[in-house]
Amino acid sequence: MSPMEPFGARLRRAMDERGPLCVGIDPHASLLAEWGLTDDVAGLERFSRTVVEAVADRVAALKPQSAFFERFGSRGVAVLERTVEEARAAGALVIMDAKRGDIGSTMAAYAESFLRKDAPLFSDALTVSPYLGYGSLRPAVDLARESGAGLFVLALTSNPEGAEVQHAVRPDGRTVGATVLAHLAEENAGQSPLGSFGAVVGATLGDLSSYDLQVGGPLLAPGIGAQGATPADLPRVFGAAVRNVVPSVSRGVLRHGPDVVALRDATERFVEEIRGATAAG
Ligand SMILES: O=C(O)c1cc(=O)[nH]c(=O)n1[C@@H]1O[C@H](COP(=O)(O)O)[C@@H](O)[C@H]1O
Numbered sequence: 001m002s003p004m005e006p007f008g009a010r011l012r013r014a015m016d017e018r019g020p021l022c023v024g025i026d027p028h029a030s031l032l033a034e035w036g037l038t039d040d041v042a043g044l045e046r047f048s049r050t051v052v053e054a055v056a057d058r059v060a061a062l063k064p065q066s067a068f069f070e071r072f073g074s075r076g077v078a079v080l081e082r083t084v085e086e087a088r089a090a091g092a093l094v095i096m097d098a099k100r101g102d103i104g105s106t107m108a109a110y111a112e113s114f115l116r117k118d119a120p121l122f123s124d125a126l127t128v129s130p131y132l133g134y135g136s137l138r139p140a141v142d143l144a145r146e147s148g149a150g151l152f153v154l155a156l157t158s159n160p161e162g163a164e165v166q167h168a169v170r171p172d173g174r175t176v177g178a179t180v181l182a183h184l185a186e187e188n189a190g191q192s193p194l195g196s197f198g199a200v201v202g203a204t205l206g207d208l209s210s211y212d213l214q215v216g217g218p219l220l221a222p223g224i225g226a227q228g229a230t231p232a233d234l235p236r237v238f239g240a241a242v243r244n245v246v247p248s249v250s251r252g253v254l255r256h257g258p259d260v261v262a263l264r265d266a267t268e269r270f271v272e273e274i275r276g277a278t279a280a281g
Pocket residue numbers: 024026065097127156157158159200201202222223224225226227248249250251252
């Protein structure tokens with residue numbers, strides 16, 4: 001098997017060709033009900049298939065949220081496996097949103113689950129938590145590099161509760177979030193056109209001018225739509241780093257289902273709004 005091109009390079013190309021939007025696949029029980037589906041494995045499968053059919057051939061990335069699949073046990077995870085496979089086959093990069101994080105030796109097993117090329121849940125990238133110490137993520141960084149995959153490391157999350165940890169100031173005067181960003185900049189050094197090790201930075205956060213967001217990798221920006229941020233906020237929040245931002249929308253798109261055309265239209269509107277908001281910068 002020939003080695004896969006690094007995730008960062010594949011993502012840069014997809015962002016340039018399709019626009020940078022990532023659509024989240026978050027099958028909330030309330031959305032299943034709104035779509036007229038049952039809150040069971042059959043409903044889960046129909047929901048996920050519909051989203052993939054509607055948008056996988058037109059957005060840079062899809063981000064299935066593992067929690068909503070794990071809710072149904074092994075049969076839900078089987079649906080997640082098929083969702084990943086079908087989304088990748090349709091040309092979308094898959095960012096697995098599982099937010100894993102543990103001591104290094106256990107982290108190695110999480111990495112095997114999502115980042116080893118022949119794993120049933122192999123994904124182009126995985127969300128991970130650095131809050132057991134950035135160094136605990138090393139096995140995931142190493143395996144991602146080997147597989148041509150990537151990581152999105154939680155740096156400054158979109159939820160208001162994140163600040164008490166992420167804005168905390170260390171003895172060296174840097175915040176915890178800034179320290180995570182600095183680690184990522186080191187990880188991506190020398191990688192062109194884009195490194196494979198991204199940060200999660202919420203689009204809801206307002207002014208981040210005190211943070212150096214130029215980490216040489218992508219910035220996954222959830223929070224648009226249901227959490228109140230809009231594409232128009234992106235230049236203000238991200239400044240010059242906006243070019244590397246992958247805005248992520250789940251409920252803001254999903255609430256338009258189950259009609260495939262309506263899902264596509266909602267997606268196209270976000271793509272256009274993001275293009276309009278970020279073109280001037
Ligand atoms: O890693 C994430 O994607 C994530 C990080 C973060 O800081 N905030 C955040 O909302 N998310 C995820 O992004 C999605 C947001 O969903 P919506 O609010 O419906 O667009 C959920 O799946 C969250 O788990």
